[in-house]
Amino acid sequence: METLSENACFGGVQGVYRHASSATGCDMTFGLFMPAEARLHPVPVLWYLSGLTCTHENAMTKAHMQEHAARHGLAVVFPDTSPRGEGVADDTAYDLGQGAGFYVNATQDPWAAHFRMWDYIAEELPRVLMANFALEEDRQAITGHSMGGHGALTLAMRLPDRFASVSAFAPIANPTASDWGRKQFTAYLGADESLWAAHDSTLLMRDVGLRSQLLIDQGSKDQFLDLLRPEALAHAMAARRQPGVFRMQAGYDHSYFFVASFMADHVAFHAQALAQ
């Protein structure tokens, strides 16, 4: 593992690291904030999964997480959103290929060779983190924005023992019924829609539900509401009387200004769940 940068940040360290990934078959870069407490003992870790077009860097600079993570003594990991590099397949569209991994394991060409973001986030990166940093493997939580909210919710529902809590900012909530989903699942997973359900938060909520604590924020003026379909997930939560909080925030859009505005709440929510 290679250290690309380390900056003092809110009493801790904001680092950026690169490692060779066997899951994706290429080098992967991630950001990691370690609070001051990590110098003394292992700390809980909060995952932040990013949205379309993002790298590890966007949330690291724009989401205002470190201040709150420092207050609560949490580490935050900022993974990239896809494999990258010259040998990695790509598409001219912003919402397919590099920057748009959708947190699935692709089975279709040309994507299957590298686009295994589910395995990377669920299996490989946790091992890399636990082996190299003072993190508590049994105290993890997860959040994300947009495509990353989709990733956070699907990971939390399918790995029910992994995360004490899950939250999402404007998640792609029902991708099997959205152009943010159908296009990508067709490309990555193929035309058999029965294979898509494991990557749709609304369907997972309907069929499986969630054991972790749950918080979702959605802006009422989000320019992508019709693609995100928050009402589908809210309906599925209501139908099973799922414990959790769904907040439609008046006036907010899809930007990082929205994410930052409610980050203090999300980090405090996770800190409380992780302390139980």
Place this chain on the structure above:
Amino acid sequence: METLSENACFGGVQGVYRHASSATGCDMTFGLFMPAEARLHPVPVLWYLSGLTCTHENAMTKAHMQEHAARHGLAVVFPDTSPRGEGVADDTAYDLGQGAGFYVNATQDPWAAHFRMWDYIAEELPRVLMANFALEEDRQAITGHSMGGHGALTLAMRLPDRFASVSAFAPIANPTASDWGRKQFTAYLGADESLWAAHDSTLLMRDVGLRSQLLIDQGSKDQFLDLLRPEALAHAMAARRQPGVFRMQAGYDHSYFFVASFMADHVAFHAQALAQ
């Protein structure tokens, strides 16, 4: 004045606006955060002046100011760092020309036509802001980073009735003795060094002092310490027993991770001064 964007942000609005500037003879863009309270009554305003290579946007996304400004009911204005555009002189170096106005009125060609950032920040933009937004003209404070810290300190010392308080993050503290200063002052102001003193915080501190409240943060691992010369300003403050606080923060560098780490302190400092 043209609205380029407005995003809901911490209960208020983060806007970006463009206007024709007579001071600089070109269109100028600025960011403005207005807290929720501004819907009810005028609010105090905190100026944030940015550093070399920055536009209005860097601090707006990276400095984590809005959360704290919202808590204290302050507006924050994020001006650009220079005139810009095709008809505006420039240089291939990052530290001269566009993105590097140094908050002076240039008198030398080819800069004199547009590079009048002192007049823009000290006179024109305040008029534009007061005429168009619910701001309290008699409750202003100022801060900045690097070249912007230089701007904040020199403006506060030369406009002693304007700002209740001034703070700076890693300011260019003694530009007349630094390659971040001598090069630019020669280009913009000419070879007569006696004309430079009005734009050097250390010399102003020695000769004039400051009536406003003062807070300075500097990272001890800043990669530009020899260009910033914080010790010169600290010495001038000590020599006149200047009321104020100078903090050498162990381990921090010159990045926005440093700025964000201490932003809560700075905004609270200004809020307290503005309430007096």
